Amino acid sequence: MKSTSKYDVIIVGAGHAGCEAALATSRMGLCTLVVTMNLDTIGQMSCNPAIGGVAKGHIVKEIDALGGEMAQAIDASAIQFRLLNDSKGPAVRATRAQADRTLYKERMRAALEQTENLHLRQGTVTALLTNNSRQISGVRLDTNETFEAKAVIVTTGTFLRGLMHIGLNKFDGGRAGEAPSKDMSESLLSLGFTLGRLKTGTCPRLDKRTIDFSKVAEQELQGTDIIKPFSFSSGPITRRQIPCHITYTNDKTHNIIKENLDRSPLYSGVIEGTGPRYCPSIEDKVVKFPERHRHQVFIEPEGYDSVEIYPNGLSTSLPVDVQLKFLRTIEGFEDVEILRPGYAIEYDFASPTQLKPSLETKLIENLYFAGQINGTSGYEEAGAQGLMAGINAALKIKGNSPLILGRSQAYIGVMIDDLVTKGTAEPYRMFTSRAEHRLLLREDNAEFRLKELGYNAGLVTAPAYNIFSSKKKRVEEILSFLETTKVTPSATVTTALKAFDADGPKKTHSLKELLRRQTMTLEKVLSLLPDGLPRPLMPCPEIASLVETETKYEGYIKRELEEADRIKRLDNVKIPSGIAYENIHGLSTEIREKLKRVQPESIGQAGRVSGVTPAAISMIMVHLKKTGAI
């Protein structure tokens, strides 16, 4: 082990963003130090014990394709997989898994420990050190030690001046049972960063042994024929799957909540930070939707052996006595005991418009932010930012240009573009609706979109890349076989097609055209070929499904690609940094201020800044032309 206090990269924090960042920089060959306040909480899931879901599952697959860790960690620790939206279309179909919280954490810590160039250190960072407030030079710890680094990635989660609320009691804390970080906020402010305040919350954890499972419904498990692992390099899921259960709140529950709103920090005005609308507390649901007589509660196990239950849907910051009282009105929870109370937490975040698309800060060179400090929410969002910050910090140290993913290339690209262009007023979560061309951003083609980029960056190993290359070749071969192989109408073919609920062809068709018919699959289409004719071997289900999607929806996909190209062209017209918006004739003051704040790097990004009009874009183009920039 190296025994100096000089590193290439220092990561502050070891949550989902910190872990991915550290693994990325160290795997890219840079000497990396992770500083965490508690080595026992590396990779901790602070909220619900699950990874993936719609749009989030997509992000996990993208992380995997780029060479990140999250997908493999959840594959190794999941206790239940689900495939969501199976019937609603290939792009909204998504994977989600319940995790064994402890297994996940252990798996992630092991990954960190087993990686070369990666050093761990427990401690609290109290200050970021710079050269003349322009360039990062290292960090100082509460022990007064200093560590030097070429780049620093800050992934502090909810710890920055964390203030927790349970009822009208408030106390400093970064997470249940953990201290907040106060000096770090001061350090950021003194460097000139603007900080804002956000709020989030979590459910009480319940004692499994005090729940009457005979009174609640069991959620059916999905079969292993449907469920698939997250990672493209994981084998099939064989581990035992354990189910969740479902119960509901009722009028009695709602009445208790309503009667005690005066003791809620949310409704008595104690909480100032903005919370997420998509993840409201139970008191929010009761107040905002008074017409509803019940709300669904998922009873989620936290692991194979854990007695802790996560009652998903019951996030609350009401006083503990009220939490217990309303819980006990719920079917199955009549005698329930709380293991850990629910709480709300307010924390500082740095508006992400202070970042470049590489996640490097505009103020301090080689300083990067990732995760909740950027106003996001969710393990997947955090992990993806950590990965990108890590990749870009490493690329910059190596003298390469940053890896910026486009909006039609990855959900990660959509997320980072949204963050650095528009900022966020509430904790930002990814939704499929945020992607304008989501048909291009499917789980099943994440590797096809990103693997090569991960390989070029040095994160995807050569063996993994070779496996992908042969898979890609296979898909291309089958697609071209389907296109070039024709079937002429004959009684045999018609009979065979009838059996598949499809009409017989009236003229010669390619197999590709036949596959487009609603009831047809790749297997059925290949079976139409007369015996003895050469044909590709039936591929694995994963490749077959990819081929089917690409074929059946080719028309839609092509149009989406064309539209995405139009966006990409504008993204390729670069705006030089330091452009003087004051000198651009005709821009309104409001638009000028917005552009100065965001400092868009391309005409495309400038057009997405809220309030910037097409006419303003034209004026910027004229200016760029005048000054010879384009």
Add this chain to the structure above:
Amino acid sequence: MTSTDTITAISTPVGEGGIGIIRISGPTALNAAFSIFSPVEKFVFPEPRQFYIGHFKNLSSKIIDKGFLVFFKGPASYTGEDIVELHCHGSMLVLKKILYEVIKSGARLAMPGEFTKRAFLNGKMDLVQAEAVIDVIRAGTENALSAASARLEGRLSKKIDSIKEVLADTLARMELEFDFSEDDTEADKTDFTEPLEIASAGLKKLLLTYEEGVVLKDGLRTLILGRPNAGKSSLLNVLLQQERAIVTDIPGTTRDFIEEAANIRGILIRLIDTAGLRETNDQIESMGVDFAVRKINAAGLVIYVFDATSQISIEEDKKLLEMVHGKKLLVAVNKNDLVSDSERAAIKKAFNGHKLVFISALNETGIDNLKNAIFEQAVGRTFSSSEIADTGGGAADELLSSLRHKEAAQSALKSLENALTALLQKTPLEFIAIDLRRALNSLGEITGEVTTEEILDRIFSSFCVGK
């Protein structure tokens, strides 16, 4: 940076001019041009910067006009791309017809300032030109429309917004299905067809108003024809005086004839003045068939003035009427006060099949009826007296009046029809959402886009999400 699509637009100013130019720019500019232009002398490939004479024909080979084609090979062109200019006669009608054909053959209607945008993206523009263009683009956004057409646009926006509202709500429900599928949101998950049908019916109805909208916005060019002494000038004066006529002073319109405009029942009627012809004894013959045909072609409506006291030579009038065959036509039977009931009946019989209005231009009787009839002919529906109070722009609810808006509404309708078909075929919901987004984007070109944030706002305000 080169563009992949081909754009087109009428490049000469609105109004009557001697010539009009349609410009096409982009990789398929030549193809688009040759789908309607057939040269008189055959040539294999046009030399750049040469004039080629030929005919503009529509898809069924009907000749629209005669004119020139000029080819500018990119990058030595205004935009830096291949450009074709089609020079035809300056009638708005002819220009629009040719433009339609060019669009049919694959070009897209250009956005305001788009030719210039391409020009500076391709490095073809110097500073002076570019700044001048910016002014044009700005003027386009703070448009200088007349009060009447502004009101027209206001009503249209309201209607489009109400359609967008329905679509955005439906899209929000679909997105809810995707992003919160595990949540128990109590949302109606079944009926996506009905709102789409309502929206597409709304668009269809709107598209039917295009003709009326164009008339209300651009006015209707009206030609007063008739034999000498039938009372054409008196009628013209009555129409102009009563409505406090504004004599338009549009540059370039004086080459062959000038126009005078009257506000009739809220519609701008652009009367083609026959001043230069009044002096001659036999005006129709003296004006020459060519000239007459040109004037008739330029008119959207013909008012034929018939002298009720000259029934003896009625066959001559009928012959003249043949010249305006296919045009919107009103026969104004003048000097009504000088004939008997039986004579009137005979006239009615003689002009059977034509719309007749009995007037006396001198006594100013029957003029209200004539105005109603003009309105009816112009917009294709009856004038109601409740519209009298509203002198600014007709009382129709909402009208489409520009080609760009019409195109946007058409493409939105097409997306909705795709969505409805897809729903019927049980295509996965995701693809229906794609069509819906496209429809919203098309309508967004008329009244501003619906952002993702707005869709999310709708979800969060209407449904209880967050399991």
